[in-house]
Amino acid sequence: MAKTTSPDKPGTARQRGVTMNDVAKHAGVSRTAVSFVLNNREDASISEETRVRIAEAVQALGYRPNAGARALASQRSDWYGIVTEIVTAPFAVDIIKGAQDQAWIDGRFLLIAPSDQGDAAGPNQGMEDAAVEKLLEQRVEGLLYAATHHRGVHVPRSAHEVPTVLVNCFDLDGKLPSIVPDERAGGRVAVERLLRAGHTNIGVINLDPRIPAAVGRLQGVREALADAGLELDPELVAAGYATADGGYDAACQILDRYPAKDRPTALFCLNDRMAMGAYDAIKERGLAIPGDIAVIGFDNQELISAYLRPKLTTVALPFEKMGALGVQTLAALTAGQPITANQQLVDCPLLERSSV
Template identity: 40%
Template sequence: MTEVALEAGVSQTTVSLVLNDAKGARLSADTRRRVHDAAKKLGYKLTAGKPSASSSAGTIAFVVNEFSTDPWMCLAMDGAREKAWEYGITITAASTRGDPSLEHAVLEGILAQPLVGLIYGTIHTRRIERLDLPRRVPTVLLNCYLSDRSAPSVLPAETLGGHTATDHLIRAGHARIGMINGEPRMDASRDRLKGYRQAHASADLPVDPDLIRNGNWEPSEGYHHTRELMALASPPTAIFCANDMMASGCYEALKELGLRIPEDVAVMGYDDREIAKYMHPPLTTVVLPHFEMGSIAAEFLIEQMARPTQRAPQIKVEGDLVERESV
């Protein structure tokens, strides 16, 4: 596969995706053609079927600071597992529950095993000051990053997501757009607000500070701040909620006020939780791409097996806009 990759001018991972006809791989027709032509030229034939667990090429450790009722790290682990399985690699997972002493013990135990590499993830997108890991183990940070950017990391493109959500409302004809954000101290809140501001600047629209409210990600805050926004002398015609849970509270407040969605007020969410498609009307939202982030983190480690590199990129993954009926 490495020889095919060199001949086609692509990564070994791309060769595997093309020749395995991997479901969901976003590759151009030209890339697929070049890979098939290179494989044919070199006489490479892919063995049919998935590798069995007994022929596994190794293990990737997936360590997260905590699992919670939020689905994000489970989705990320599923993405990593699916990608790893394409290469006969297994995933072993552990949670440190946010306890530094437990984290040290968990990492020591896992790193004593022979590993392809380590994915270290955090529930909330955030900066971490240090992570004591031996350099011999290839490591990718998931949903977090080191202050000195000395390790590769995979993060959601939150600023772009905030821009995408707000721009969609602007394109729908809204000039006064409220934003109910999360806690200001969090990276996700700061970046989604930055995207909101950038979308206004791109459309040459002023940002009214009265339309921006800080919440705490819970439905009650969506409800409370929606009531406040709609009581303004010049209320918004659209509200961007920085997560779907606050959007559900926003819905309740608007319905209590006798306002229709989207005829009177459009509502935009963020995350694409399962609840979003069952709300009335179904909620337009932006995907928080943890499944793809996990897949990309595993792919980076697998590529390191064939082509080791000292580079430490920060990869930001875009979440798609899911259009439903609330805008």
Template identity: 45%
Template sequence: MAHRPTMHDVAASADVSQAVVSIVLSGSYAGRASETTAQRVRDAASELGYRPNLQAKSLKTGRTEIIGLVGDEVATSPFSGMMIKGAQDRAWQEHHTLMTVDTGGDDALERAAVETMLSHQVHGILYTAMFHREVKIPRAALDTRVVCLNARDVEGRAPSVVPDEVTGGYEATRALLDAGHTRIAMINIHSTIPAAVGRLEGYRRALSEAGLARDPALVRPGDGTHRSGVDAVEDLLALPSPPTAIFCGTDRTALG
């Protein structure tokens, strides 16, 4: 087995102490080593193929440079790919790695995923959902930093990053109004989740601003699936005065 370069090897090659190598490679050398010395250390590390021992570092600091991402259906939702990439890109900017687990909505797998991440001493956990809804974060996840993404912690124990559903519903309806439509239907998703409530509010606001009366017959419930889109459209087109445009709550509904 080839000899794996150590920090001692880098220090010898750059003619500095191991302490200098440590502060340079950690990026905290400002005021403690010159830029010339820092570059010499970086060049030596590159030439030798030196890689930091992250396991040893985690034992020293009590944490790894890993951020966990746990989601219910993050691997199967078309939208979630962008969410994961955004998290990964931002983590990488801070020299962190993203560890992602898709639980498929399985509570046991979710608990196991959180425990595994905690055993790896992750820097924090992003708790995500396929669609904006209220969730109950596993208690174990609160043993580290945790942020909800596209979800709200029902008990308010963690901060959340969520979309502006009202504005989204408003702008979608506004686009149809600007195209000349006045009979605009909405096929919503689960009626009590934040995404459904907010988008319906935005839809109603846009119609009100346009001076159009609400027609309850044009708003249909759904479950976010292809089938609910098919069923709702069949009902809408059977109305005496059917809509000329439809705002759908999800991509899958729109495909239906």
């Protein structure tokens, strides 16, 4: 048998497998008294002196309650689960941070199950099912399902066994609540900034035109222009499909389509990677940013936006706020409280730098 050392001496190992019986024996009280104190039974008539002795015994022996047994007894575990593939995305990891910080404020903890969520058709459904099952086995009280980019998803059926909230994605079946960025408002705020700077001839480098971010942001562009009595010229829109190379090609198309006097004086790039490509296209033509052409991006991918020269003015995706709001919504659901909307939109703020 391995030798145990005294837990009272600094630097020595604590005993393992300490039970309530051990705590009761050390404190000179009954096991029932220990159980009542550790479970905060307010109806138990236990003196303060006895409570102190039990607390000291717990500390001395290094006793830890069995979380699984406690969850079974109380029907709550104080754990939320989060299923996500964003652990591999350097800028979207803020969803986890926002959720974790809010959970801590609420006295809850997060269990993270990484998953390759694939696309809306669910080609990795087996992996997702396994991730949800593992979290449910830990008796989590609710689930967050978070995605790297805004899209529709099919959630594993077993996720419906507990309250579940989607973050940065939405349920294609329309059953689960979701927290998503207000793409339309983000598009509006970008173009409104360009209009205030005096630009009326604005080119747009779009994402894949079919995805929710592209649809919403482009709608915001049109609304902002309409409010100013302008229309979006289809010839000033080109798809860059979210890559730097795509942004470069799209910027070349837009800039070379018109003679210099009719060329757009501003480009709104619907993500920062495309803006990085657009910078190259603009500079290759001997044009200055923002003197000749202003540029605004979207996402606030800081490894790009803060290090381009000039630094890129961009619209931020509110990842951290969405994560926090997801936990707040989950807390309301687990408490049996109604939620006001099945989908909550989160503002995308404009971050001023030097490109306008």
